[in-house]
Amino acid sequence: MAARHRSDNPAICAITFDLDDTLWDIWPIIARAEERLHDWLKDHYPKVPERFSSLELRQLCADIALQQPELAHDRTMTRKEALRLAAGRAGYSEFHVDAAFEVFITARNEVVFFEEVLVVLERLSRRYSLGALSNGNADVGRIGLDRFFAFAINAVDVGAAKPEPAMFEAACRYLKLSPGRIVHVGDDPEHDVLGAARAGLRTVWVNRQGRDWPGGERADAEIKTLAELEAIVERWNSSTPPPRRPTGEPQERLGD
Numbered sequence: 001m002a003a004r005h006r007s008d009n010p011a012i013c014a015i016t017f018d019l020d021d022t023l024w025d026i027w028p029i030i031a032r033a034e035e036r037l038h039d040w041l042k043d044h045y046p047k048v049p050e051r052f053s054s055l056e057l058r059q060l061c062a063d064i065a066l067q068q069p070e071l072a073h074d075r076t077m078t079r080k081e082a083l084r085l086a087a088g089r090a091g092y093s094e095f096h097v098d099a100a101f102e103v104f105i106t107a108r109n110e111v112v113f114f115e116e117v118l119v120v121l122e123r124l125s126r127r128y129s130l131g132a133l134s135n136g137n138a139d140v141g142r143i144g145l146d147r148f149f150a151f152a153i154n155a156v157d158v159g160a161a162k163p164e165p166a167m168f169e170a171a172c173r174y175l176k177l178s179p180g181r182i183v184h185v186g187d188d189p190e191h192d193v194l195g196a197a198r199a200g201l202r203t204v205w206v207n208r209q210g211r212d213w214p215g216g217e218r219a220d221a222e223i224k225t226l227a228e229l230e231a232i233v234e235r236w237n238s239s240t241p242p243p244r245r246p247t248g249e250p251q252e253r254l255g256d
């Protein structure tokens with residue numbers, strides 16, 4: 001994606017956000033949700049946790065995604081399939097998979113936001129249309145983010161996961177905006193930055209850990225926390241081009 005001049009960059013009207021590891025740290029939440037599910041299984045189907053640890057159940061999800069690639073984008077379905085498989089192997093001919101999954105998904109939606117997130121989303125939502133684009137099965141309604149987000153699209157809705165263009169295209173259709181008027185913000189270099197850039201969106205890489213960029217065209221901007229986001233979008237939307245960054249730094253296209 002080549003740097004573009006200011007005249008090629010229409011004003012940003014909308015911002016889409018990845019969820020997991022962008023708005024909250026996902027692995028502690030998944031670990032806690034799996035623990036609660038394991039406790040529930042002990043009470044209701046004890047032979048399952050006797051035979052499978054939480055990590056082994058997680059591995060079953062990954063195995064199913066590999067064995068059934070048509071389900072790989074649907075983390076709800078892969079987890080339900082894993083639970084059914086585990087229950088069968090543990091000797092249960094009947095298993096209430098929806099009840100088990102509900103225990104998991106309830107805990108999965110009890111997120112702990114990174115410190116700045118709610119304040120930033122509240123501010124941005126006054127000026128821009130905000131939306132969620134997630135490969136995971138977080139529920140923005142249950143989490144309470146629907147007060148900021150005009151829409152939420154996940155991989156199941158469109159039948160493909162990021163970095164495929166389908167989710168980004170769905171956001172453009174929903175917003176009735178060309179991709180150049182939308183910025184996508186996320187932590188994953190491939191899913192969020194390269195995928196969104198290939199779909200024509202502007203991109204912001206959320207790099208909380210100070211990781212090295214793994215390669216490929218860099219994001220239009222890189223931030224450590226969402227607190228930096230509003231100023232970046234404002235700068236893109238202002239008439240004054242930003243100063244050029246030194247070579248090797250993330251590009252802000254307007255400067256070239």
Ligand SMILES: [Mg+2]
Pocket residue numbers: 018019020021022186187188
């Ligand atoms: Mg993420």
